[in-house]
Amino acid sequence: MSMHNLIVTDVTRYGTLFCVAGWDLQEGRMVRPEPPTMNPAVEASRFWGDQNAGPGKFFDIGNVVRFETAPAPANSPYPHATEDRIFVDGKETAVLKKITPAEIASSVAPGMSPSIDRAFSGALQRAYSGKAYVRAGERTVSLDAVQIQPNAISFYEDSSNGKRKLRAEIVQDGIEYDLSVPADAAAAQFLAGGVEALAAAAQASTIIHVRLGLSRPFAQMPDSCYAQVNGLLFL
Numbered sequence: 001m002s003m004h005n006l007i008v009t010d011v012t013r014y015g016t017l018f019c020v021a022g023w024d025l026q027e028g029r030m031v032r033p034e035p036p037t038m039n040p041a042v043e044a045s046r047f048w049g050d051q052n053a054g055p056g057k058f059f060d061i062g063n064v065v066r067f068e069t070a071p072a073p074a075n076s077p078y079p080h081a082t083e084d085r086i087f088v089d090g091k092e093t094a095v096l097k098k099i100t101p102a103e104i105a106s107s108v109a110p111g112m113s114p115s116i117d118r119a120f121s122g123a124l125q126r127a128y129s130g131k132a133y134v135r136a137g138e139r140t141v142s143l144d145a146v147q148i149q150p151n152a153i154s155f156y157e158d159s160s161n162g163k164r165k166l167r168a169e170i171v172q173d174g175i176e177y178d179l180s181v182p183a184d185a186a187a188a189q190f191l192a193g194g195v196e197a198l199a200a201a202a203q204a205s206t207i208i209h210v211r212l213g214l215s216r217p218f219a220q221m222p223d224s225c226y227a228q229v230n231g232l233l234f235l
Contacts, residue, residue: 001068001069001070001088002068002069002070002085003026003066003067003068003092004024004026004027004031004033004065004066004067004068004069004085005024005025005026005064005065005066005096006022006023006024006025006031006033006064006065006066006067007022007023007025007062007063007064007099007104007107007108008020008021008022008059008060008061008062008063008064008065009021009022009023009030009061009104009108009145009211009230009231010022010143010183010211010213010230010231011053011054011059011060011061011183011184011185011230011231012182012183012184012213012228012230012231013054013182013184013187014047014182016049016050017044017047017048017049018047018048018049018050018052018053018054018059018184019032019046019047019048019213020032020033020048020053020059021033021083021143021213021230022065023104023107023108023111025064025107028110028111029083029111030083030111030141030143031069031083031085032080032083032084032085032142032143033059033067033069033085033086033087034046034072034084034085034086034087035047035048035052035086035087036086036087036088036089038072038073038084038086039073040072040073040075040076040077041075043216046216053184054184055184055185058095060098061104061184061185061231062098062099062100062101062103062104063095063097063098064095064096064097064098064099065093065094065095065096066092066093066094066096067087067088067089067090067092067093067094068087068088068090068092068093069085069086069087069088070085070086070088071085071086072084072085072086077136077137077216078136078137078138078139078140078142079120079123079134079136079137079138079139079140079141079142079214079225080142080214080216080225082139082140082141082142083141083142083143101209101233101234101235102233102235104209104233105147105209105233105235108145111144111145112144112145112146112147113144113145113146114146115146115172115173116132116146116170116172116175116177116212116227117172117173117175119144119146119212119227120134120140120141120142120144120212120214120227121140121141123135123138123140124227126175126177129178130169130176130177130178131177131178131179131226131227132177132179132226132227133214133221133224133225133226133227134214134224134225134227135223135224135225136217136222136223136224136225138225142213142214142225143211143212143213143214143230144212144213145209145210145211145212146172146210146212147207147208147209147210148170148172148207148208148210149207149208150202150203150205150206150207150208152170152171152172152208153168153169153170153171153202153208153210154168154169154199155167155168155169155181155190155195155198155199155202156169156195157190157194157195158180164190164191165180165181166180166181166186166187166190166195166198167179167180167181168181168229170210177227179212179227179228179229180215180226180228180229181228181229181232182228182229182230183211183229183230183231183232185231185232186198186229186231186232189201198232201232201234202234204234205234205235206235207235208232208233208234208235209231209232209233209235210229210231210232210233211229211230211231211232211233212227212228212229212230213227213228213229213230214226214227214228215227215228
């Protein structure tokens with residue numbers, strides 16, 4: 001068992017399910033607490049419900065939380081296995097305090113990459129479409145972060161499958177990345193005010209802290225874990 005004091009940095013939503021992650025203050029690294037029922041072979045078992053994650057819940061952005069974990073199963077797939085841990089509820093489980101976005105960005109600075117191109121320990125590959133991915137099974141990190149200027153990001157709506165989905169285009173060093181945005185807070189802002197709400201928040205900021213994560217492989221693309229925006233802190 002391991003005890004963690006974790007800053008919750010990433011809360012992503014997929015319908016009614018959530019994935020969460022954060023910066024471990026003792027270990028100085030990212031940790032993804034998986035539900036106690038987590039089974040690597042059963043995808044649905046790897047998500048939290050809205051009773052545990054989201055605004056006002058235990059796993060809420062900026063919460064500093066304490067809990068125990070057990071190691072993930074030996075057959076947990078990489079790259080996600082790098083951060084995966086099994087949540088163990090116990091008497092020490094608690095929300096210790098809540099910190100501001102600026103405090104989050106400052107605390108996790110040692111875990112940031114200098115650019116998207118060098119994110120995920122340099123294992124990220126960019127397709128011609130602008131979508132980027134890490135090969136499934138790659139023994140690298142699956143959680144990362146960068147900081148960008150407000151004019152480096154733009155947003156658009158993808159309704160190709162009949163659902164409103166938020167995507168972001170980020171340009172760095174002349175290279176454009178086209179990323180999905182399952183970040184819960186950003187998605188809520190988008191659904192309430194459209195892409196204009198995100199654009200306004202970006203332009204009102206001095207710098208933007210972008211939480212990056214990797215999706216798990218899709219059935220149609222079993223060899224690729226696509227990069228996505230796990231969170232946006234407008235500073």
